[in-house]
Amino acid sequence: MRIVVVGGGPGGYVAAIRAAQLGAEVTLVEKKYIGGTCLNVGCIPTKVLLHTAELYTTLQREAEDLGIKIEKIDIDWKKLQLRKKEVINQLVGGVNMLLKSNKIEVIMGEGYFLNTNKIEVRQVEGKKVTVDFDYAIIATGSKPFIVPIPGADLEGVITSDEALSLDKIPKSLLVIGGGVIGSEFASVYSSIGTKVTMIEALPNIVATMDQDVTAYLVEVLKNSGVDIYTDTKVESIEKIKTGLKVNTVSKEGNKSFEVEKVLLSVGRKPVTENMGLEKIGVKLNRGKIITNKRFQTNTSNIYAIGDCRGEIMLAHVASAEGVVAVEGIMGKASKIDFRTIPYAVYTKPELAAVGMTEKQAKEQGYEVKTGRFPLYANGKSLIMGETDGTVKYVVDAKTEEILGLHMAGPRATELIVEGALALRLEATIEEIITTIHAHPTVGESLHEAAHAVHNTAIHLPK
Template identity: 85%
Template structure:
């Protein structure tokens, strides 16, 4: 069985390794870099910067309270950039080792379909190679979406790719788009002294998450001097003598902002062009590859996974889809339980969610109850100096089954896995309540919030 995987990101390389484990002869074709966007210009390098930003903020504002005397605290941007490269290089090396150990053949080049069983790969040195296959998995990922805003092509207008590798920390930055990526970069640069402004067209930033949780992020960003303008649209960007002028409009009228950099963070779009998909008849919805639940396209031996489907654009979802696609090809039955997908925002405070929000549950006809526990009542959060947060359960009032878990606070992105497992096992609040949680931990707050559904949280007053 010959399987070719197009794209070496978290969907593609995981699919390639799983296919090899199951006995396939696997070829992985990658256009630019192993690890894809996530590892090279996405999840990993962003979190390297966020980690330093978090430590810097803690030491800058809390060092005396923590009993640490620091005469001068500063960020060495060049060394931070080098650390980012070191982390990325180490992880890329690890992936290459895994591919090699699983005997996956790697070809660096741009793939396009000649027919339903053959690819042509444009190699880096200008040569071409043909790759025959029985099955193909398209895992080409996504790229930043650029809306036709006048002036979006000006120097100083950047995407998340460039925002990771600026030559120096800018004095000011306007972020167009207050979603996950925009909020993370706002958190990074505001922590490092940049005057940040967020302009978001929707009524809230990180609008897909529970607003009670995102309110904690809004509070933290405003405390860090980030100006947030919601229900506001950008009309255009102009060059000035000192930088850029961004013109916006809202219900309050027109307003302009003078900044050094403008970050376009409006979203991402699937990478599916120049692949010959139309030539072989693969159906698309605009630029999104259409698949069934097995991630099979209308061409039986060609599959699509991850961001190129334009559905849930998360690295861990791409990996899960890759495994399901491969196992289907190799005769194993598997599927994804999409309700257990965790969502994570690596700001300070961290945000995390799994399952339905209270609003979504009510829209689906559930009668709901909620349990909430503020982190100012959690000992470990106080020790860490990060008591700005909340744990919130959304529960089916009739069965007391957990429908969703929403968190803001320290290590929320780590702790959300408990909620994902609870949803996967269709757990009730009693099953969480009767599970002993270690003390002192932030995780205790998940235990307390479950008891709060019945107003029985031990560490909250009546």
């Protein structure tokens, strides 16, 4: 079996490795860099900056309370950029080693389908290599969506790619878009001294998550000096002597902001152009590749996974889809339980969620019970000095099956896996209550919140 994978990101390289494990002859085609957006200009480098920003904020604001004496603390931006590159290089090197150890042929270049069994790889130096295949898996990912705002092409208007590698820390930054990416960059730059303004067209930032959880992020961002304007739209961007002027409109009226940099962070769009997909008959919907539940396109031997499908644009989802697609091709049927996909926002406090929000559950006709536990009552959170947060369960009142878990606070993005497993096993809240959680841990708060569904939380006043 000859399988070609187009795209070397977390969807593509995982699919390639799984295919090799199952005995396929695999060729991986990558246009720019192994590891894709996630490893090179997305998940990993963003978290490097967030980690340093978190440590810096803790030491700057809380060192004395923690018993640490520091004369002066500052950010060495060049050193941080170097560390970011070192982390990326180590992880990308690791992926290359995995590909090599699985005997996967890697061809750098841009893939273009000549027909349903042949792809041409157009390399940077002008060379063209053709690869014959039995099956192809498209994993070309996504790129920042450039919103059509007058002035969006001005110098100083950047995307998340450029925001990771600025020459210096900007004095001021306006973030257009209050989603996950926008919130993470607002958290980074506000922590290291940049005056940050966020503009969001919707009524709330990180609007897809439970608002009882995101309220903690809003409070912390505002306390860090971030100005947040919701229900507000950007009308234009102008070049001025001091930088950029951003003109906005809301029900309160027009308002302008003068800033050094503007970050466009209003989402991402699939990368599907200039690949010859129309030549092989693959159907698209507004640039998104259409597939069935096994990630097979209408062209039977062509599959698509990850962001290029335009559905759930998360690295871990792309990886899972890659495994399912390959196993389907190799006759080992598997599927994804999309209910159990965890969502994570790496701000301070971290946000994490899995399953339905309270609002979604009610909209789907469930009679809902909830249980909440604030982290100011959790010993480990108090020790860490991170008590801004909560744990919230959403439960079916009739069966007590867990429908969703939502968290804000330290290590939320690590702890959410307990909720994902609970949903996967269709666990009831009683099964969380009767599972002993270690002390002292932030994880105890999941136990207490489960008790709170029955109004029996031990460490909350009656």
